[in-house]
Every structure is written in C-alpha cells, then in structure tokens.
Amino acid sequence: MKLRLPYLLLLPAVLYLVFFIGYPLVQALYLAFTQNGHFTLDNVRRTIGDPYFWQALKYTIALAVVIIPIQLFLALILAVVMNRTFKGKDLALYALIIPLTISDVAGGLIWYTMLTDAGFLNKLLLNLGLITQPIHFFGYEYRNMEFLAIVIEELWRATAIVFVIILAGLQMISKEYLEAAEVFGADYWTRMRKIVIPLLKPSIQSALIIRTLFAMQVFGVVWILAGRDIPVLAGEGFYQLTFIKDYGVASIYALTIAALSILLGAMYVKFLKAEYLEVRT
Amino acid sequence: MVEVRLEKITKKFGDFTAVNELTLTIKDGEFLVLLGPSGCGKTTTLRMISGLETPTSGKIWFGDRDVTYLPPKDRNISMVFQSYAVWPHMTVYDNIAFPLKIKKYPKEEIDKRVKWAAELLQIEELLDRYPAQLSGGQRQRVAVARAIVVEPDVLLMDEPLSNLDAKLRVMMRAEIKKLQEKLKVTTIYVTHDQVEAMTMGDRIAVMNKGQLLQVGPPVEVYSKPNSIFVATFIGAPEMNLMDVTVKETDKGIALEGEGFEILLPEDLGEFLKNYVNKTVVFGIRPEHMTVEGISEVLHVKRKAKIKGTVDFVEALGTDTIIHAKVGGKIIKIKIPGHVPIGLGRPVDIIIDLDNIHVFDKSTEKAII
Amino acid sequence: MNDKTRFMLKKLLLYSFLFTVVVWIVLPIIVSILYAFSSKLDYYDPQKVIPTHYTTQWVKTLLFTLGAWDGIKNSVIVAILTIIISFSLGIPAGYAIAKFIFPGKDTIKLSIIALRMFPIPVMAIPLVVLYIKLNLIDTLLGVALAHTAMALPFVVLITSSIFAGVSKELEEAAMVFGVTRLGAFFRITLPLALPGLAAAAMFTFVMSWNEVFVASILTLKNRTLPAQILSIMAGSSGGAAPPYYKFAAAFIMTLPAMIFIFFARKYLVSMWGITLK
Numbered sequence: 001m002k003l004r005l006p007y008l009l010l011l012p013a014v015l016y017l018v019f020f021i022g023y024p025l026v027q028a029l030y031l032a033f034t035q036n037g038h039f040t041l042d043n044v045r046r047t048i049g050d051p052y053f054w055q056a057l058k059y060t061i062a063l064a065v066v067i068i069p070i071q072l073f074l075a076l077i078l079a080v081v082m083n084r085t086f087k088g089k090d091l092a093l094y095a096l097i098i099p100l101t102i103s104d105v106a107g108g109l110i111w112y113t114m115l116t117d118a119g120f121l122n123k124l125l126l127n128l129g130l131i132t133q134p135i136h137f138f139g140y141e142y143r144n145m146e147f148l149a150i151v152i153e154e155l156w157r158a159t160a161i162v163f164v165i166i167l168a169g170l171q172m173i174s175k176e177y178l179e180a181a182e183v184f185g186a187d188y189w190t191r192m193r194k195i196v197i198p199l200l201k202p203s204i205q206s207a208l209i210i211r212t213l214f215a216m217q218v219f220g221v222v223w224i225l226a227g228r229d230i231p232v233l234a235g236e237g238f239y240q241l242t243f244i245k246d247y248g249v250a251s252i253y254a255l256t257i258a259a260l261s262i263l264l265g266a267m268y269v270k271f272l273k274a275e276y277l278e279v280r281t
Numbered sequence: 282m283v284e285v286r287l288e289k290i291t292k293k294f295g296d297f298t299a300v301n302e303l304t305l306t307i308k309d310g311e312f313l314v315l316l317g318p319s320g321c322g323k324t325t326t327l328r329m330i331s332g333l334e335t336p337t338s339g340k341i342w343f344g345d346r347d348v349t350y351l352p353p354k355d356r357n358i359s360m361v362f363q364s365y366a367v368w369p370h371m372t373v374y375d376n377i378a379f380p381l382k383i384k385k386y387p388k389e390e391i392d393k394r395v396k397w398a399a400e401l402l403q404i405e406e407l408l409d410r411y412p413a414q415l416s417g418g419q420r421q422r423v424a425v426a427r428a429i430v431v432e433p434d435v436l437l438m439d440e441p442l443s444n445l446d447a448k449l450r451v452m453m454r455a456e457i458k459k460l461q462e463k464l465k466v467t468t469i470y471v472t473h474d475q476v477e478a479m480t481m482g483d484r485i486a487v488m489n490k491g492q493l494l495q496v497g498p499p500v501e502v503y504s505k506p507n508s509i510f511v512a513t514f515i516g517a518p519e520m521n522l523m524d525v526t527v528k529e530t531d532k533g534i535a536l537e538g539e540g541f542e543i544l545l546p547e548d549l550g551e552f553l554k555n556y557v558n559k560t561v562v563f564g565i566r567p568e569h570m571t572v573e574g575i576s577e578v579l580h581v582k583r584k585a586k587i588k589g590t591v592d593f594v595e596a597l598g599t600d601t602i603i604h605a606k607v608g609g610k611i612i613k614i615k616i617p618g619h620v621p622i623g624l625g626r627p628v629d630i631i632i633d634l635d636n637i638h639v640f641d642k643s644t645e646k647a648i649i
Numbered sequence: 650m651n652d653k654t655r656f657m658l659k660k661l662l663l664y665s666f667l668f669t670v671v672v673w674i675v676l677p678i679i680v681s682i683l684y685a686f687s688s689k690l691d692y693y694d695p696q697k698v699i700p701t702h703y704t705t706q707w708v709k710t711l712l713f714t715l716g717a718w719d720g721i722k723n724s725v726i727v728a729i730l731t732i733i734i735s736f737s738l739g740i741p742a743g744y745a746i747a748k749f750i751f752p753g754k755d756t757i758k759l760s761i762i763a764l765r766m767f768p769i770p771v772m773a774i775p776l777v778v779l780y781i782k783l784n785l786i787d788t789l790l791g792v793a794l795a796h797t798a799m800a801l802p803f804v805v806l807i808t809s810s811i812f813a814g815v816s817k818e819l820e821e822a823a824m825v826f827g828v829t830r831l832g833a834f835f836r837i838t839l840p841l842a843l844p845g846l847a848a849a850a851m852f853t854f855v856m857s858w859n860e861v862f863v864a865s866i867l868t869l870k871n872r873t874l875p876a877q878i879l880s881i882m883a884g885s886s887g888g889a890a891p892p893y894y895k896f897a898a899a900f901i902m903t904l905p906a907m908i909f910i911f912f913a914r915k916y917l918v919s920m921w922g923i924t925l926k
C-alpha cells in the first residue's frame with residue numbers, strides 16, 4: 001500500500017497527459033494516411049503539392065531564425081544589467097516582465113495600433129518631419145513589412161520569457177566565481193566569456209528550447225498582422241481545418257510541427273550539453 | 282613581493298562597521314596570520330586587500346603604490362576563497378591553469394606548473410574531473426593549487442585548510458609554509474585555528490569585532506597578550522580568569538580572591554600601585570600551574586601556592602586537565618602526561634608567578 | 650578621468666539604457682489604451698499623435714454588439730474549469746513527486762518536463778474528430794479539457810516545487826500526534842502551500858485566458874475572448890473591422906491579465922527563481 005501510493009497519486013495526471021498526446025497523435029496519423037480505411041498518400045501529395053506548405057515552412061523557420069538570436073542577445077544584456085542592484089530595480093523588473101502576460105493576439109493588436117498607417121509611429125514621424133508619407137506595414141504588397149512587424153511584435157512580447165529564464169540562471173551563479181576570476185586577473189569580458197556564459201549554458205539551453213518550440217507553433221500574431229500573406233505552419237493547419245475542412249491535410253500540418261519540435265528539441269539537448277552538470281552523480 | 286600597508290581602513294555595510302580603522306603593515310615576504318572569531322571581519326579585510334571590496338575610508342598601499350581603488354586584476358594577487366570558488370564548469374586542470382592562461386604563460390609552462398601544483402597538493406589523479414565530483418577537502422586543495430600556481434606579489438588565503446582531515450592539514454601547513462619561505466611571497470593567511478596561527482605565522486594579528494587588538498610574533502602574542510580577549514582567545518584550554526582585589530600588605534602588594542591570596546614579588550607589585558583596593562582581573566594559563574606532589578616544578582623560579590579541591594579530571598592522554606575548585610570557582614590546571622588523582626582530594630596548586638597576567642577590569646587591557 | 654566621473658557616467662548610461670527598455674515595453678501598451686478610447690476624428694487627424702477627444706464607443710460596441718462580453722464570460726469559465734481540472738489532477742501528482750521516493754520517479758519527472766515542450770495546441774487539430782463524436786465540440790468544457798493538457802505539466806512541476814518547500818518534519822510532527830497522512834496534508838501542507846498555489850492558479854488562468862489556437866479550433870459559437878477577437882479582427886487584408894475596434898480589442902484582452910499579474914507579481918518573480926534582493 002505504502003509503495004503504491006505515489007503511483008496512485010501520479011496516475012490520473014499521467015493518464016490524462018498520455019491520452020491528450022497519444023490519442024491526437026494516433027488520430028493524426030490515421031487522418032493523414034488513410035482514406036475510407038485504406039492507407040493512402042493522397043493527403044501528403046496534396047500538402048506538398050501546395051506551394052503554401054513550403055511557404056509556411058519557410059516563413060515559420062525564417063521567423064524563428066530572425067527572432068530567436070536577437071531575443072537571446074537582448075535577454076542576455078538585460079539579464080546582466082538587471083542582475084546588479086540599483087535604485088528602481090523592482091519597478092524596471094516589473095515593466096520587463098509585463099509582456100509575459102500578454103498573448104500573441106493582444107500583442108499583434110497592440111503593434112497594429114503602433115504601426116498602422118494612421119497609427120502612433122507614422123503620426124509621430126510625420127509630425128517630427130522625418131517622413132512625408134506614412135510607412136505602410138500592412139497589406140499583401142508590403143509583405144516584407146508585415147514580416148518586420150511580426151518580428152518587432154515578437155521581440156517586444158516574447159523576449160521577456162528568455163530574459164526571465166536567463167536572469168534566474170544568472171542569479172544562481174555564485175558571486176564568488178566571478179570574484180575568483182577577478183582576483184586572478186580576468187577583465188570584465190574575460191569573466192563574461194569564461195565564467196558567466198559557460199555557467200549560463202543550461203539556462204540558455206532551456207530558454208532556447210522553449211522559445212524555439214513556441215516559434216514552431218506561431219499563429220495568433222501572424223493571423224492578426226498578416227493573415228495568410230505570411231503563411232505559417234500552425235496558421236495553415238488552422239486554415240485547412242476551419243475553412244477547407246480538410247482534416248487529412250490539417251493533420252499533416254500538426255504532425256509536421258510535432259516532428260519539427262521534437263527534432264529541434266533533441267538538437268538543442270545534444271549540442272548545448274553542459275558537461276559539468278551531466279557528470280554529477 | 283611587496284610590502285602591504287593598511288592605513289586606518291574602515292569598511293561599513295550600511296550602519297554596520299565590519300572593519301574599524303585597521304592599521305597594519307605586512308612586511309615584504311612576511312607570513313602574517315589573521316586570527317579572530319567568526320564574523321570579526323577577517324574575510325572583509327582580505328577582500329579589501331584583494332580589491333574585491335573598497336574601504337569606506339582609509340588607504341591601502343602595495344609598496345609605494347596606492348592601490349585603494351585599484352581593481353583586483355591590476356594588483357597581481359592570488360587568493361584562496363573561504364568557500365573555495367572553484368569553477369564548476371571547468372575541470373580541475375582548467376581551474377588551476379586559469380590564472381596562468383590569463384597571464385598568458387606559454388602552454389608547456391602552464392602544463393608544467395599545473396602538474397607541479399597538483400602534485401604538491403596531492404590531487405594529480407583528479408585533474409580531469411569536474412568539481413562536482415570532488416569532496417569538500419579536494420575542492421579546497423584545488424583552490425589552494427590555483428592560488429599558488431602563479432607567483433603573485435601578495436598571496437591571500439582565507440581558511441585554506443579548514444576542511445581537511447587532521448593529518449592532511451598538518452602536512453599541508455608544512456607544505457604551504459615551506460613554499461612561502463621559498464617563494465618569499467608576502468602572505469596573509471586567515472584562520473580560526475590557533476595552532477595553525479602559532480605554527481605558521483611570522484607574526485599573528487588578532488582581530489575582534491572589526492578591530493585589530495594585537496600584532497606580534499606568536500610567542501609574544503601568547504605570552505604577553507595585551508587584553509583579556511587576546512589572552513583567552515589564544516591558548517587551550519583558555520586562560521583562567523578571576524576577579525581579585527589588590528591589597529597593600531606589610532610584605533608588599535597582594536591579590537586577594539575568593540578563597541586565596543597571592544603575594545606578588547616587588548617588581549610585579551610595582552605595576553599595581555595605582556590599583557590598591559580596586560578590583561582587577563587576574564589571569565593564569567592552565568599550563569603555568571601545577572599541583573604540588575604530583576609533577577615536578579623544576580623550571581619555576583618564583584611561585585605562589587593556593588589551596589583547592591579536585592572537582593573533575595579530564596584525561597587527554599598526552600595531558601591531564603585538572604579542574605580544581607578554589608573558593609567558589611573552578612580553575613583548570615594542565616599537567617603533562619597521565620596523572621591519576623582522586624576526585625574531592627584537597628590539593629596545593631603552584632602558580633608560576635613569572636607567567637601571571639593582570640588586566641584592568643573596565644578597559645580589559647593588560648596591566649601585567 | 651577620475652573615478653567619480655567614471656562612476657557617474659556609468660550610472661547615467663545604465664539608467665538611460667533601462668529607461669529606453671522600459672519605454673520600449675510600456676509605450677505600446679499606453680498608446681494602445683489611449684487609441685482604444687480615441688474619437689474617430691482624432692484618430693484620422695494626422696496632427697494628433699496623442700488623441701485629445703475620447704469615447705467609450707468602440708469598447709462598448711466591441712463588448713456588447715460584437716460579442717466580446719460573451720467571450721470574456723466564456724474565457725473566465727474555461728479558465729476556471731482549467732484550473733479546477735488541472736489542479737485536481739496536478740496537485741496529487743506534484744505531491745507524490747515532492748514527498749515520496751520511489752522507483753521511476755526521475756523518469757516520470759523528466760517525461761513531464763519533456764511533455765511541457767510538446768506542441769499540444771497543434772494536437773488539437775486531430776482532437777476535433779473525437780470532440781465531434783463525444784459532442785464536446787463547441788463546448789467550453791472541451792476547450793478547458795484541452796487547456797488542461799497544456800497546463801498540467803506546468804502545474805505538476807510547480808506544485809511539486811511548492812510542496813518540496815514545505816518541510817517534511819512539519820507534516821511528520823502532525824502525524825506523530827495522531828493525524829493521518831491525508832489529515833496532515835490538509836491541515837499542515839496545504840495551508841502552508843496556499844500562497845504558492847494561488848500564484849500557480851493565476852498563472853494557469855493567464856495561460857488559458859491567452860490561448861487562442863485551441864479555442865479557435867474547438868469552438869464556433871461559444872468562443873473564448875481571444876478566439877472571438879481573432880475571428881473578428883484577423884488579417885490585414887481580410888480584416889474588415891475598422892482599426893479602432895482593433896485598439897479596443899487590444900485593450901480588453903490585455904487589461905485583465907495585467908491586473909491579475911500585478912497581484913501575483915511577487916510570485917511571478919519567485920516562480921522563476923528570481924529574487925528581488
């Protein structure tokens with residue numbers, strides 16, 4: 001009895017999760033690869049024959065590749081700054097984590113307010129005399145600007161999570177590690193390079209994993225700011241399901257995102273391994 | 282290799298004064314031990330010398346260079362941290378090699394020196410391991426190896442042997458002392474352990490509550506403590522202290538305590554002229570007394586005798602500590618060797634008058 | 650340059666950097682709030698960077714004509730259901746991980762951490778088929794069940810760290826005095842863990858409140874707020890809604906989450922292991 005108790009306590013949660021991942025996974029495979037009970041690759045052919053699929057793949061990855069490195073860079077700088085003590089730190093910290101609470105849909109709407117033709121930015125620049133015509137961010141002809149708008153919104157909204165994870169990691173680094181390096185003659189940059197960054201590796205790793213996996217599912221902000229002008233995987237899955245009602249193709253989008261997530265997650269785990277943590281026995 | 286001069290350095294953390302107007306010169310090549318109870322400001326002092334902390338006021342000189350505001354990297358120092366600060370993401374080898382790499386030593390030289398230091402501290406087999414795989418004592422030895430691998434101007438050690446077993450500690454004491462004598466590097470060594478202080482230091486500086494109380498060679502600090510604090514902090518078991526009244530008798534000055542009276546020789550009585558009829562604190566170390574009829578007292582030239590009864594006996598093997606009741610108080614007497622003695626037995630206690638101490642009751646400073 | 654001026658310069662640099670960052674974060678929020686209440690004329694007046702005439706018209710229309718109010722009600726129901734389900738499943742699991750040592754514990758813990766990474770929202774696509782069969786499609790319970798799958802790994806991990814913070818001795822002391830394990834849990838551990846659990850609940854709330862993909866897929870009429878907003882506003886080309894409705898929508902969506910988090914900010918920070926000191 002005593003031995004079984006923890007398992008009994010865990011069982012409901014584990015079963016629930018297994019069901020909500022296992023069932024859709026099986027169902028997705030079934031929807032994607034069968035028709036009237038027979039195996040078929042029709043759906044796959046339809047999907048990869050659709051230029052939107054490749055566009056979606058391209059844009060999903062492009063967004064991640066542009067956004068995540070900048071976020072990491074910004075978050076590192078912010079975390080280093082916020083790891084000091086200074087007056088007004090609490091307030092600054094609160095401001096910095098506000099975006100944690102803002103959804104991507106709301107973020108998209110907020111930046112629409114900032115960037116639209118009669119929005120804040122254009123009016124400001126016009127009134128300052130810096131531009132004579134509004135900068136157009138939205139519309140199919142301005143797809144590159146839409147891409148930029150999405151990048152700006154994601155940098156604004158989703159850098160906070162990277163920042164918070166890295167700051168937490170930074171706070172766990174004992175001050176003495178840095179002091180020891182200082183005593184032995186290391187200057188500021190050497191300390192950053194040789195001590196701080198290597199010790200932050202586990203935090204950087206988990207921040208990157210979380211951000212990348214969310215980036216693979218990016219949807220709301222894109223849908224608000226660009227619609228299908230900029231197709232992304234989750235958006236196309238949504239579109240196929242709700243507008244075309246093609247369950248097979250929609251499932252392939254879901255499976256693609258799952259496969260990408262697992263692949264990228266595994267890659268991060270493999271290549272950003274923090275050896276000194278692994279060996280602890 | 283440089284003389285370190287601390288001029289009235291004070292460190293405040295908010296309202297709290299951790300180090301208070303400390304003035305001290307550590308001579309070129311000297312081995313100075315900083316001794317004091319926990320929280321007295323030893324680490325803080327060391328951190329100011331290293332540049333990790335800036336004094337609230339006062340100045341620090343390395344030779345004729347004012348280093349008070351100089352960052353640590355420009356001071357050419359080495360340090361063993363109290364909590365080791367061995368970097369967890371580097372192997373033992375890389376930890377020890379770090380100071381050499383920063384100073385851009387050539388590769389072969391680095392390798393040679395790391396091996397040398399590792400051998401000295403008996404951690405050669407651990408070079409490829411990460412700190413997480415080491416015991417506390419092993420980590421501490423890595424920290425020491427890392428500090429001695431370069432030749433710094435000043436070597437700072439914050440309780441570098443506190444976590445080693447007794448045997449290793451004795452050996453390491455000797456190794457560090459030998460190394461320091463060879464390299465002639467100015468060394469400041471912090472410890473709680475008075476045996477370490479007595480055996481290693483050229484001089485000992487005793488601190489309490491942020492204040493420097495006394496500096497001097499070990500023997501001097503031991504035999505001529507300038508205050509009650511230093512007297513009791515050094516020596517084990519502690520010095521016996523008793524309140525006594527100074528009396529002028531027809532045979533000279535005497536100390537009158539509860540259940541005893543000690544007549545002082547004239548030269549000692551001289552010091553207490555101004556204290557007649559006042560209360561002072563009388564101190565005598567356990568090793569400067571003996572029990573009549575039990576142990577020889579050959580080397581004692583001038584002595585006094587008081588009466589007591591045996592209350593308790595601690596047999597330590599090499600020594601015997603007799604707790605004797607004199608008046609209402611317990612006095613500890615340390616006698617070499619094993620001495621069988623019955624509890625409750627009345628004894629005559631011999632006091633070596635050349636080793637007595639008398640302190641002012643209010644200032645706690647030494648009179649004799 | 651002496652030390653003092655260098656110190657002051659550094660300080661100036663630090664504060665101007667922080668000021669820039671804070672403005673970058675806060676300004677768009679303030680602007681979107683101001684614009685949400687801007688009159689139409691002010692909005693189209695190119696001179697008025699900051700509107701001066703305000704109206705509650707857009708927010709009201711959005712709430713009561715375009716269905717955002719119903720969306721809010723639905724969102725709250727879904728979020729509360731999510732909290733209830735995920736906590737009743739997650740608390741026992743978190744407790745087991747925190748307080749028991751048993752074979753396979755690390756594996757289970759690691760799998761739960763890994764599951765947090767799985768793109769559960771996207772897996773709602775195949776879930777639709779099951780929901781149609783079970784008549785769960787377009788129900789709030791259906792959305793809440795899916796949100797629970799998203800929130801559960803998080804709840805398990807957070808609660809386990811909260812329970813781990815309540816010392817075992819306290820519970821054992823109660824058990825020594827004759828309380829059962831269950832009694833000890835309810836009388837000792839739970840009250841001590843309550844503030845942390847409340848913060849975790851707020852987190853779950855915000856997570857559910859903000860989730861749009863699952864909600865959009867699984868509902869049609871009974872939409873949660875983000876799903877409702879998305880269907881009205883989506884797409885610059887297809888976005889038929891006039892811009893000021895979008896501003897109003899941004900305001901309505903952001904405000905509750907921010908208020909919520911304001912009350913939980915102490916935990917928000919400690920939950921990630923950051924201390925303010």
Ligand SMILES: Nc1ncnc2c1ncn2[C@@H]1O[C@H](COP(=O)(O)OP(=O)(O)OP(=O)(O)O)[C@@H](O)[C@H]1O
Pocket residue numbers: 294297299317318319320321322323324325326363473
């Ligand atoms: N950064 C700090 N902020 C506030 N008080 C401090 C700080 N560092 C040290 N102190 C205080 O200053 C006093 C001296 O500390 P210090 O570390 O120098 O003691 P120590 O002599 O090294 O003690 P130990 O032998 O226990 O290491 C202590 O009371 C300590 O609490």
Ligand SMILES: [Mg+2]
Pocket residue numbers: 323324325363439
């Ligand atoms: Mg110390």
